[in-house]
Amino acid sequence: MHIPDGYLGPATYGTLFGITAPFWGYASWKLNRTLKSRQAPYLALGAAFSFVIMMFNIPVLGGTTGHATGTTLIAVLLGPWATIIAVSVALVIQALLFGDGGITALGANCFNIAVAGGLAGWGIYRVIAAGSDVRSKRRLVAAAIAAYLSLNVSALLTAVELGVQPLLERSPEGQPLYSPYPLTITIPAMLLEHVFLFGVVEAVITALVLRYLQKHEPEMLRL
Amino acid sequence: MPKARFLDKTLLAVANVAQQSLFSESFSVRRGLLQALDARVKLVTFLFILILISFLHDPRSLWGLYIVSLALAGLSRVPLGFFLKRVWLFVPLFSAAIVLPAVLNIVTPGDPVWVLLRLSGPRTWGPYSLPAEITITEQGLRGANLFLSRVAASVAFAILLTLTSKWSAIFSGLRSLFAPRIFVMTLSMTERYLFVFLRLIQDMYRARKSRTIHPFSPAAERHWTASRIGVTFKKSIDMSEDIHKAMLSRGFQGEFRSLDRFHLSPADAAWVAAVLFAGVVLILFEKGILNS
Numbered sequence: 001m002h003i004p005d006g007y008l009g010p011a012t013y014g015t016l017f018g019i020t021a022p023f024w025g026y027a028s029w030k031l032n033r034t035l036k037s038r039q040a041p042y043l044a045l046g047a048a049f050s051f052v053i054m055m056f057n058i059p060v061l062g063g064t065t066g067h068a069t070g071t072t073l074i075a076v077l078l079g080p081w082a083t084i085i086a087v088s089v090a091l092v093i094q095a096l097l098f099g100d101g102g103i104t105a106l107g108a109n110c111f112n113i114a115v116a117g118g119l120a121g122w123g124i125y126r127v128i129a130a131g132s133d134v135r136s137k138r139r140l141v142a143a144a145i146a147a148y149l150s151l152n153v154s155a156l157l158t159a160v161e162l163g164v165q166p167l168l169e170r171s172p173e174g175q176p177l178y179s180p181y182p183l184t185i186t187i188p189a190m191l192l193e194h195v196f197l198f199g200v201v202e203a204v205i206t207a208l209v210l211r212y213l214q215k216h217e218p219e220m221l222r223l
Numbered sequence: 224m225p226k227a228r229f230l231d232k233t234l235l236a237v238a239n240v241a242q243q244s245l246f247s248e249s250f251s252v253r254r255g256l257l258q259a260l261d262a263r264v265k266l267v268t269f270l271f272i273l274i275l276i277s278f279l280h281d282p283r284s285l286w287g288l289y290i291v292s293l294a295l296a297g298l299s300r301v302p303l304g305f306f307l308k309r310v311w312l313f314v315p316l317f318s319a320a321i322v323l324p325a326v327l328n329i330v331t332p333g334d335p336v337w338v339l340l341r342l343s344g345p346r347t348w349g350p351y352s353l354p355a356e357i358t359i360t361e362q363g364l365r366g367a368n369l370f371l372s373r374v375a376a377s378v379a380f381a382i383l384l385t386l387t388s389k390w391s392a393i394f395s396g397l398r399s400l401f402a403p404r405i406f407v408m409t410l411s412m413t414e415r416y417l418f419v420f421l422r423l424i425q426d427m428y429r430a431r432k433s434r435t436i437h438p439f440s441p442a443a444e445r446h447w448t449a450s451r452i453g454v455t456f457k458k459s460i461d462m463s464e465d466i467h468k469a470m471l472s473r474g475f476q477g478e479f480r481s482l483d484r485f486h487l488s489p490a491d492a493a494w495v496a497a498v499l500f501a502g503v504v505l506i507l508f509e510k511g512i513l514n515s
Contacts, residue, residue, distance in 0.1 A: 004314045005377030006370065010277050028405060037475060038467045040405060044412030045463040049456055051413070052420045055240070057232040058448045059441040065229045070452075077456060089406070089413050097390055097414070098243055099313070099382050104273050175366050177280055178373070180325040184350045208449030209456070216450075217457050 001069070001158055002094065002101030002109050007179045009169035010104075012161055017107030023115045024088065027081040046078050046086035051093060058205055066201035071113055071154070072121030072147035073206045077213075077220060080122040087114035112157040121150030134221045135214045140207045147206035148199040152191065155198075159183070159190035229444060230432045237421050237428075244418075246305075250386045255299030257383065262392035263399035264491045268498045269384045270400070275502050276376050284505045285372035291501070292379035299387045306386070310379045318374045325370075326363035328354055333362030390414050416462065423458060427451055 008016075031039050053070035060066045075083040088110040094100040101109050128142035163183030166176040179186070213220050251258060257265065272288070279285055296306040325331055327339070335358035346353040384393075394411045398404070431447070438444060507513040 004318070004374060005273060005381060006277070006318075006374035008277075010274070013277070024406075028403060032405070037471065038463070040408045040412055041463040041466040041470065043409045045416055045459040045466070047409065047413040048416045048420050049459045051417055052424060052455065053452060055233055055236040055424060056448055056452050057229040057236065059229050059444045065232050073452075085406075085409070089409050092410060093413060093417070095381075096393055097247070097385055098240070099309075099378065099385055102377065103270070103381055104277055104377070171280060173362070175362050175369075176325075176331070177369065180322065180330060180366050180370060182330075185330070204445065205449060205452070208445060209452045212446075212450045212453035213456070217453065220457065220460065 001113065001154060002091070003105040003112075003158060003161065005102030005104050007102065007165070008105055008108055008161060009165060009178045011168055012165065012178075013104050013108055016111050016161070020088075020107045020111040020115055023084055023111075027084040030081045031085065043082060043085050043089065046074065046082055047089035047093070050074055050087050050090040056205075058201065060201060066198070068147075068202045068205040069113065069117070069151065069154075070206075071117040072125065072143065072150045072202070073209055075118045075122035075150075076125050076143055076146070076206075076210065080119050083118035083122065084114050087118060108158075108161055112154045112161070116157055117150045117154040120153045121146045124149055134218050139214070139221070140210055143210045144203040144207040148203040151199045151202045152194050155190045155194035156187070159186040162186045162190075229448065230428055230435065234425065234428050234432070237425050240421060241418070244390075247386055247388075247390070250299075250301050251389045251392075253300040255301070255387065257295060257299040257387035259488075259490055260494055261487055261491045262388060262396035264487065264495060265384065265388060266393060266396035267399060268495060269380055271498060271502065272380050273377055275505065276373060276380070279373070279505060279509060280369065281509050282368050282372040284509060285369075285376045288501075288505070289372070289376045289379050292376065292383055295383060296386075299383070301383070301386050306379075306382070309386070310375070310382050314378045315371065315375045319371055322367045322370050326359050326367050328356075328358045328360045328363065331360055331363035331366055333360035335359070336361050336364065412466075416459075416466075419462070420455065420459070423455065424451070427454070 031043065035042055050070055053073070054067050057065040057067055071083065071087055074086060078086060091101060091109050091114060092106060095103050095106055095109070124146035125142045128145060129136075129139045132138040132142075160183065162179040163181065163186035165179040166182050169177040171177055181189070210221070276285065276288060279288075292310075293303065293306070297303060328335065332354075335356070337359045338356050339359065340357040342353065342355050342357070345355045388396075391411060391414075394407050394414070397407050397410070428451075439447070504513065
């Protein structure tokens with residue numbers, strides 16, 4: 001899901017930086033008002049959690065393992081604005097320090113995963129879980145559906161950004177200059193694996209973690 | 224005996240992050256060309272190079288830049304074998320694999336270079352169609368070459384930046400790109416506490432592995448993994464409270480001050496001039512004003 005450097009043209013990655021920046025600005029302003037001096041340690045630990053969550057391998061089927069991105073889980077636990085900053089910081093660290101995800105594509109990756117994924121996950125969870133008790137099953141179902149849909153929203157956005165490259169960025173001879181595949185290929189390629197596999201893994205892990213917290217740390221779910 | 228592979232995979236993921244950080248740290252303190260540069264200068268110039276790469280459309284310019292990255296790695300005392308492995312092993316090789324179908328006329332129509340398959344006739348399914356002949360096209364090959372050269376050059380410079388810079392210097396350098404202080408502070412705190420978390424996960428998984436004679440059912444293992452994620456989250460919140468209290472007790476009032484002091488040297492000025500000169504030469508070459 002992390003788009004590397006060289007896959008998106010300047011028009012796309014520039015626009016996505018422009019779209020993501022106001023979300024970063026608003027989230028920072030909002031958190032500064034609510035968290036005050038607690039902001040940096042709270043977000044830093046949230047970002048570190050966001051980074052390490054991908055390392056937890058979980059048994060899937062027939063001895064295979066999978067992992068979650070954890071965006072919806074973080075949104076449910078920390079709220080949408082802290083998620084935007086925490087997941088973005090984790091993505092910046094992955095790109096700048098580990099070479100995972102492009103530096104020029106940072107705006108796109110942050111938009112797809114942190115902004116759209118975080119807001120979709122949080123919004124869907126809030127709508128389905130509205131008015132329910134902290135320990136209710138409805139919250140688990142809400143978290144699973146939100147995680148599943150949020151991951152697929154991120155995957156769809158990634159597919160669209162890659163798929164519009166041959167339309168937007170062509171040489172005078174009509175040759176694609178960046179990612180060469182059209183929407184008819186990128187959308188099914190990205191969505192097939194996310195709809196049938198990764199989305200399910202994300203939903204299961206999110207619901208199971210929430211179930212554990214409902215049982216042992218319900219005060220963490222008051223948000 | 225069935226093995227709990229998910230335990231090993233998680234431990235391996237943790238070890239990989241620690242190993243990568245160790246390698247980067249060991250190269251960033253060597254006495255080389257890029258290590259001697261001011262962090263702000265390096266970050267801004269590397270960003271310029273990455274943006275420049277995204278604007279170049281001639282594979283010769285991109286491969287030229289890739290060769291320059293190899294020379295810079297050598298001058299920065301990064302072993303060439305290690306650098307090549309680090310650059311090619313992940314993104315470019317993956318990109319080469321995914322770009323392969325794009326050389327065919329199914330994705331990139333054009334002049335056939337090699338006929339791979341002849342069908343009885345063209346086929347169409349909704350928006351998808353297969354021509355009567357499946358061929359490798361000249362346009363497809365050129366597009367794949369351009370795409371791979373761009374990815375290779377970009378990844379080479381991105382890896383060079385990470386290998387030759389101390390992480391703290393990269394974060395401080397972000398200030399010069401007008402990143403808000405709070406963002407830079409969060410980044411450096413995240414980097415520090417990331418390793419605390421890695422240690423925590425490693426301890427939890429090693430303890431579990433040392434007690435595992437036979438794994439439980441996949442469902443029970445999923446519950447166990449979820450409980451470890453939950454515990455990690457709980458610890459992260461507790462730790463953030465403790466850290467905040469520790470910061471306040473040391474006089475923190477919400478203002479972030481960096482201890483890093485940057486000194487621009489003649490070497491930095493020469494590096495900036497060289498990068499700008501290379502950029503102008505490449506742009507002139509691509510515009511056809513400068514001939515090879």
